[in-house]
Amino acid sequence: MIINFLGHLHPVFVHLPIGFLAIAYVIQYFLKSSTEKSRLIDFVLAAGIVSSLLAAFFGWMLSLSGGYEENLLDWHRYTAIAVCIVSIALLGYKWYKKEEYKTPYYHAGFHLMMLSLLLAGHFGGEMTHGEGYLFSAATDTETGVVVEKREKEKLTAASTVSVYDGIVEPVLAQKCMQCHNEKKKKGDFQMHTIEALMKGGKNGKAIVAGDPDHSEFIRRILLDKGDEKHMPPKGKSQLTKPELDILSWWVLHDVSTAQSVKEVSSNDTIRKFLSDGEMKSSGPAALDTIAPADASGIAALKKINVAVVPLSSSTHFLELNMVNAPSFGDKDALLLQKISPQVMWLVLVDTKITDAGLEPLKSCTNITRLNLKNTAITNASISLIGQFNKLEYLNIVGTKIDDAGLLNLTPAPTLKKIFCWRSGVTTNGVMAFQQKYPNIEIDFGEKK
Ligand code: HEC
DSSP: OHHHHHHHTHHHHTHHHHHHHHHHHHHHHHSOOOHHHHHHHHHHHHHHHHHHHHHHHHHHHHHHTOOSOHHHHHHHHHHHHHHHHHHHHHHHHHHHHGGGOOSHHHHHHHHHHHHHHHHHHHHHHHHHHOTTTTTOSOOOTTTOOOOOOOOOOOOOTTOOSBHIIIIIHHHHHHHTTTTBSSSOBGGGOOOSSHHHHHHOBTTBOSOOTTOGGGOHHHHHHHSOTTSTTOSSOTTSOOOOHHHHHHHHHHHHTTTOSSOBHHHHTTSHHHHHHHHTTTHHHHSOGGGGSSOOOOHHHHHHHHHTTOEEEESSTTOOOEEEEOTTOTTOOHHHHGGGGGGGGGEEEEEOTTOOOOHHHHGGGGGOTTOOEEEOTTSOOOGGGHHHHHHOTTOOEEEOTTSSOBHHHHHHOOOOTTOOEEEOTTSBOOHHHHHHHHHHOTTSEEEOSSOO
């Protein structure tokens, strides 16, 4: 902590020796001789020496925090030490020689000091701003680091580029790589290649494929923004919510580099990311065309603790979530009829709903996600579920629906994914269903 703080003083102090020593040089070679001139040089040189010793000390503290390219760091370190030694020797020599100090040695020493100063400054600049900084016309405005910022391609749901190349890497390039790249490896962590990313940093692997909860990489970006370990650090451009979701999703899905955007475009996280920013112009056409829901209908639902949330700020379509209404039952389901056209996501997890209660919901024809997890729903509701012809996501985890029910389902052409573990469905049922509908993904795992 204290080392960190002292290290941060280096960039502040480093300008002092540069100023003092350069002024000493100017006085020596551009000012007319006088008795005052010699004393002025003494004074300015002494100030330059004190400040360069301080800057060197703070620089040493800064180097302990790591993350700099060793090669450049060495050059910067040695040339900076040279500045200290040569300037001390120069002043010592001048005092030792008293009035006769203007010898060729003295002048050689003065030039050598200036040369070391220029070099130390140059290597320091390369280190913080990236190599070639001096001669590059323009660099990243925020950090000065030249990061190859890949143009974010115009991604669409049909893009065949991989999720990693098309989405993940550009996000990392924009928000992380100015500190975690080939040259600059803060925390010994680099992200410029997938191999470096998987290798991790000074605390070992930062990504556990398939397990975001145990991935330092994800933990850091989820930390509170005020937390010292939060990434990107305070004051830097932060991840947006869709970017954050994408990174978690990618880690959860085994950090694949092969999967194309197209293959996973039906996934909500991916879709949200793709539509982020252009939601208004090219979002699903139907989204803006629905009228506002009946206010009394919403009020009645809210009264029994149903969360009624618009799917986005620009639509009247709703998500209904019964997470705070565990006693929600068949009778309550009737309340949905008033707002049935607006219901798009319906989450009935852990409620008391039964087949009889689901029946009146057939008027909710715009449902795209139906989550019936841990309810008493049985095969009797299968034909009703088949009538939701915009359904994309169906969760029957922990219900009584079995193989016969699943195989009786006439899925909507839009259906992409069914979650069905801990239900009556068996592997045999899943296999038979997959044969009929190879494009529908079935999640039978124990995740979540
Ligand atoms: C402004 C510079 C900067 C940016 C931008 C930045 N980091 Fe860091 N990162 C650091 C520093 C400094 C450390 C080392 C200190 C620490 O551990 O907090 C670090 C450490 C880490 C570590 C720990 C590595 C280890 O093994 O200890 C992870 C993981 C990490 N960063 C992830 C990220 C991610 C993900 C992003 C982008 C979303 C990001 N960083 C953006 C400066 C940055």
